[in-house]
Amino acid sequence: MSSASERTFAQHAGPLLRVEDLRVHIPTSRGVVEAVDGVSFSINKGEIVGIVGESGCGKSMLALSIVRLVPSPGRIIAGHVAMAGRDLLSLSEREMRRVRGNDVGMIFQDPSASLNPVMRVGDQVSETVEAHHAVTATQAKQRSLDMLRAVRIPGPELRYRDYPHQYSGGMRQRAMIAVGSVNHPRLLIADEPTTALDVTVQAQIMDLLLAMNRATGTAIMLITHNIALVSHFCSRVLVMYAGRIVESGPTLEVFETPKHPYTDALLKAVPRIEEKSEGGLLPIEGRPPDLARKPRGCAFHPRCPQRKDICLVEEPPPFKIGPGRKARCWLAQETSPFEEDARLSS
Ligand SMILES: Nc1ncnc2c1ncn2[C@@H]1O[C@H](COP(=O)(O)OP(=O)(O)O)[C@@H](O)[C@H]1O
Ligand SMILES: [Mg+2]
Numbered sequence: 001m002s003s004a005s006e007r008t009f010a011q012h013a014g015p016l017l018r019v020e021d022l023r024v025h026i027p028t029s030r031g032v033v034e035a036v037d038g039v040s041f042s043i044n045k046g047e048i049v050g051i052v053g054e055s056g057c058g059k060s061m062l063a064l065s066i067v068r069l070v071p072s073p074g075r076i077i078a079g080h081v082a083m084a085g086r087d088l089l090s091l092s093e094r095e096m097r098r099v100r101g102n103d104v105g106m107i108f109q110d111p112s113a114s115l116n117p118v119m120r121v122g123d124q125v126s127e128t129v130e131a132h133h134a135v136t137a138t139q140a141k142q143r144s145l146d147m148l149r150a151v152r153i154p155g156p157e158l159r160y161r162d163y164p165h166q167y168s169g170g171m172r173q174r175a176m177i178a179v180g181s182v183n184h185p186r187l188l189i190a191d192e193p194t195t196a197l198d199v200t201v202q203a204q205i206m207d208l209l210l211a212m213n214r215a216t217g218t219a220i221m222l223i224t225h226n227i228a229l230v231s232h233f234c235s236r237v238l239v240m241y242a243g244r245i246v247e248s249g250p251t252l253e254v255f256e257t258p259k260h261p262y263t264d265a266l267l268k269a270v271p272r273i274e275e276k277s278e279g280g281l282l283p284i285e286g287r288p289p290d291l292a293r294k295p296r297g298c299a300f301h302p303r304c305p306q307r308k309d310i311c312l313v314e315e316p317p318p319f320k321i322g323p324g325r326k327a328r329c330w331l332a333q334e335t336s337p338f339e340e341d342a343r344l345s346s
Contacts, residue, residue, distance in 0.1 A: 122160030
């Protein structure tokens, strides 16, 4: 079965995914929640990019908006999303369904959100194959069994017929990965795929994602609370705060010399490995703002130990501070070696 021939997208020279000035608003009784507020980034073919930030910073809304699954009443109010050069926001819903599960796979923290509780696990994988490829039921089942084996479901022939509740938490997560990746998507969006799992299973899941990345060149957008995972697996990292990317760049550089005080605070909040904390990040002083009522100026200023007068009134643009590195912080302006074009990047 040639999946390449059934791709929605032709080969393309630019980045695999390009997101430009994306904005997602959710109307509420408190006002409009600006969940994603002018986000721009790209992901190259085969690249693993991490997205970090505290809860409520807009990571999941960003992930959902890329595949146009923002739950109502939220909606994308502006911006562009292009996959291999093709504008996803202008596709019909039918075309978009072809993109999901075929070109872009999705896995979430909670498998129950994407696994159907009343359908056998194996059938769910087969159905995903059949939805996107002209195959016989037998071929789809074979492909499904291969996939269950690939994600290391023990005894796949027997487990094929099980329902999700008959699986352990780790197995359900793997089953979701099987559904999300059976068609070898070019991009896998993984939203906190290991947060609910114990450390051993976390490692197995990450190994699986990495093996898939190596075997099929699938790019991965990895949203996680876990800074260590990003250090190990991601070549680049995007740090999100209050609906925006406040810092981005090669993971090693960003983590070694963070240019945004929020990144610095996040890194300092990481529990030491020997403490074996599984609660995600230790809290940073204060909380992220209500995205319906963002502070004026830099959204981080109320919590920032390094704030200056300008931070209270004017939002910093993304200053370019090195090859592939940007930070939305007035302090970064001073360290920017690219003074003249610092304000040009978006
Ligand atoms: N259904 C909803 N109604 C109103 N606000 C929402 C809804 N879902 C999410 N939000 C708000 O959108 C913002 C972004 O949420 P989310 O993308 O889930 O953040 P993250 O994934 O980083 O934890 C948060 O401030 C959250 O309160
Ligand atoms: Mg989330």
